[in-house]
Amino acid sequence: MFKINDNFCQLAESYLFSEVARRIAAFKEANPEAEIIRLGIGDVTIPLCPAAIEAMHAAVDDEANAATFRGYGPEQGYPFLREAIAEHDYRARGVEIAPDEIFVSDGAKSDTGNIGDILAASNRVAVTDPVYPVYVDTNVMAGRAGAPLAGGSFSKVVYLPVTAENGFVPALPEEKVDMIYLCYPNNPTGTALTREQLKAWVDYAAANGALILYDSAYEAFIRQEGVPHSIYEIEGAKKVAIEFRSFSKTAGFTGVRCGYTVVPKELKGVDSEGREVGLNHLWNRRQCTKFNGASYISQRGAAAIYTPEGRRQAREAVDYYMANAALMLSELRKAGFEVFGGENAPYVWLKTPDGMDSWAFFDLLLRECQVAGTPGSGFGPAGEGYFRLTAFNTLENTREALRRIVSRFA
Numbered sequence: 001m002f003k004i005n006d007n008f009c010q011l012a013e014s015y016l017f018s019e020v021a022r023r024i025a026a027f028k029e030a031n032p033e034a035e036i037i038r039l040g041i042g043d044v045t046i047p048l049c050p051a052a053i054e055a056m057h058a059a060v061d062d063e064a065n066a067a068t069f070r071g072y073g074p075e076q077g078y079p080f081l082r083e084a085i086a087e088h089d090y091r092a093r094g095v096e097i098a099p100d101e102i103f104v105s106d107g108a109k110s111d112t113g114n115i116g117d118i119l120a121a122s123n124r125v126a127v128t129d130p131v132y133p134v135y136v137d138t139n140v141m142a143g144r145a146g147a148p149l150a151g152g153s154f155s156k157v158v159y160l161p162v163t164a165e166n167g168f169v170p171a172l173p174e175e176k177v178d179m180i181y182l183c184y185p186n187n188p189t190g191t192a193l194t195r196e197q198l199k200a201w202v203d204y205a206a207a208n209g210a211l212i213l214y215d216s217a218y219e220a221f222i223r224q225e226g227v228p229h230s231i232y233e234i235e236g237a238k239k240v241a242i243e244f245r246s247f248s249k250t251a252g253f254t255g256v257r258c259g260y261t262v263v264p265k266e267l268k269g270v271d272s273e274g275r276e277v278g279l280n281h282l283w284n285r286r287q288c289t290k291f292n293g294a295s296y297i298s299q300r301g302a303a304a305i306y307t308p309e310g311r312r313q314a315r316e317a318v319d320y321y322m323a324n325a326a327l328m329l330s331e332l333r334k335a336g337f338e339v340f341g342g343e344n345a346p347y348v349w350l351k352t353p354d355g356m357d358s359w360a361f362f363d364l365l366l367r368e369c370q371v372a373g374t375p376g377s378g379f380g381p382a383g384e385g386y387f388r389l390t391a392f393n394t395l396e397n398t399r400e401a402l403r404r405i406v407s408r409f410a
């Protein structure tokens, strides 16, 4: 009999957001009249902006004509998009990233999951805790995480707690690690790192031969000065970091799918013989073999976000969500909750009342307020006793959810 990949048997029964969806569906079935407001998975609600829609319509027309038809595109992404990214996301912030260091994809979830293909199975992984579950689960799949432990952690993963006690700033690891996942602005806590705090990580990686996998999917939500938008704003980062970006939250592409990953040419690892190998070359090789590029239509839509109208329109949607986040912070505080994040990210992270565990609070909120969120413990052991709400719903639904929560808890 053929064998399966045993590592998959180490995973929790279901992916966090699938479990949340399952519980909501079960509640809805038992209570069909319930008007559930979903502040759980970070999915956007504002339709794509007109600039992206027009560009995608035009791209569909291109596909309808022999003269403009596009079949397989470059696996790395079309030059029109790679150049726009280099110009607007990097050069405009004083960072030089060449278009051939940018790899367009179908989103940051796939890329943060797939990047492990080019890294040794023996590498020691560090994650902040709580953490976006994709980083841990994909390392479990690759056999890097070790054995599952009680409480949902894994024996070989180094967990760096981020809690109210340390102001949500992870301490540098005490033991030797090789791969460090950082997501800033952070999912799930909604908190950010300052330039100095991020510099400590770049310096650590340089001094210890570690690689930083930097997920900046939420950079468009940054409001405060002194919070870096890209890890490459920090000197020396091109030698130690890969950066992941997404159009999902920035421009409403959760359904359309488009994102990108930056792998600088300066970034080098060593093979088992100790020889230096460039990661840009390896990732290019991986993508050419396993990926045929994001669709032409998605890439045309994404490129439209960099036109003056596209930028303004996308910005308006981000501002709308951030106004929701501000309302959530003030109303939840009124209701007596201790709340964090929400100032540079579309996530609000709250302490559950009376030390209630995260899933118990999930059930209570669903049952008594018909509001769905995400239990903090689903993001890691240090998330226990916390709960995440997203700012991605409509203002009307956000207001109504807050009204229900305030009247239940204030």
Ligand code: MLT
Pocket: 040, 041, 042, 043, 109, 132, 187
């Ligand atoms: C989340 O809710 O954490 C995100 O929507 C998940 C994702 O981006 O895949």
